[in-house]
Amino acid sequence: MDDYLAVNRANWDERAPAHAASADYGFDRFVTDPDFLSGVVRFDLPLLGDVSGLTGIHLQCHIGTDTLSLARLGARMTGLDLSPASLEQARRLAAEVGAAIDYVEADTYSAPEALAGRTFDLVYTGIGALCWLPDIDRWAGVVDDLLAPGGRLFVREGHPMMWAVDDARTDVLTLGYAYFEEAEPWDDEEPGTYVDTEVEFANNRAISWNHGLGETVTALLARGLEVTGLVEHRSIPWDALPGRMVREPELGEWSLTEHAERLPLSFTLQARKPR
Structure with missing residues (x-):
């Protein structure tokens, strides 16, 4: 396997300015409306609850819209990402507001190591993040290291069943990829991105992995964390299965056009580190 960090960093570095310029991420709304929150965090709110006064770390924060939203809810936030171009956009937005x-x-x-041993009341991972990591057990160790005693983990992620569906088929739902974590990654090269943009990209290769739901929960339990919530959802923030989804305006998310009850599209997982 090639250096997945370098490959994925180049992919995200090139896309960060286009994402920041797109209406999908709503930079202008954040600047003009001090109460505006990202669609992801608005969806999370019923399960997320009150985060005011908490110290929080947002892992894989990308261009920082969810990080800023958590800060607007009263958390004292830190964001972490491997892409310097993404962080440039995140810092610009934070400075503007x-x-x-x-x-x-x-x-x-x-x-x-990068956070010099700091610990936090809240570790937050937004949707579309865990798939870029090759080892979910190692991720759980990072979460354990970052959580202060009594601190909580909040994860919303694309469901591993959704990731396993063959997205090239529009006539039927069928599995085309691994559900469980495998050493061999998905090594794809696809042009474009998930926001509406006319920008053409040169770095289109991306390396990712799936992680079964049981594998993710078990990794946290093995570190001594207490799982406090697990909810599966029938929606996801982007058109993950083109040709088979419809956008639900009241949710601001996408669900299956037919038989939404047949496939979970995302999940929310919460855990707490014992005092």
């Missing part, structure tokens, strides 16, 4: 957010450049597995 006057948000005191600390952004740190590092890959997820290097987070405890």
Whole structure:
């Protein structure tokens, strides 16, 4: 396997400016409306609850819209990402709105060292993040290292069943990829990105992995964390299965056009570190 960090960093570095310029991420809304929150965090709110006064670390924060949203809810936030171009956009947005957010450049597995041993009340991972990590057990170790005693983990992620569906088939739902974590990654080269943009990209290769739901939960339990919630959802923030999905305006998310009850598209997992 090639250096997945370098490959994925190049992919995200090139896409960060286009994402920041797109209406999908809503930079202008953040600047003009001090109460505006990202769609992801708005969806999370019923399960996330009150985060005011908490110290938080957002792993794989990308361009920082979810990080800023958590800060607007009262958390004292730090964001971490491997892409310097993404962090440049995140810092620009935070500066424009006057948000005191600390952004740190590092890959997820290097987070405890990059953060100099700091611990947090909240470890938050937004949707579309865990798939870029090859080893979910190692990720759980990072979470354990970053959580203060009594601290909580909040993860919303694409469901591993959704990731395993063959997205090239529009006539039927069928599995085309591994559900369980495998040493061999998905090594794809696809043009474009998930926001509406006319930008053409040169770095289109991306390396990712799936992680079974049981594997993720078990990795946290093995570190001594207490799982406090697991909810599966029928929606996801992007058109993950083109030709088979419809956008639900009231949710701001996508669900299956037919038989939404047949496939979970995302999940929310919460855990707490014992005092």
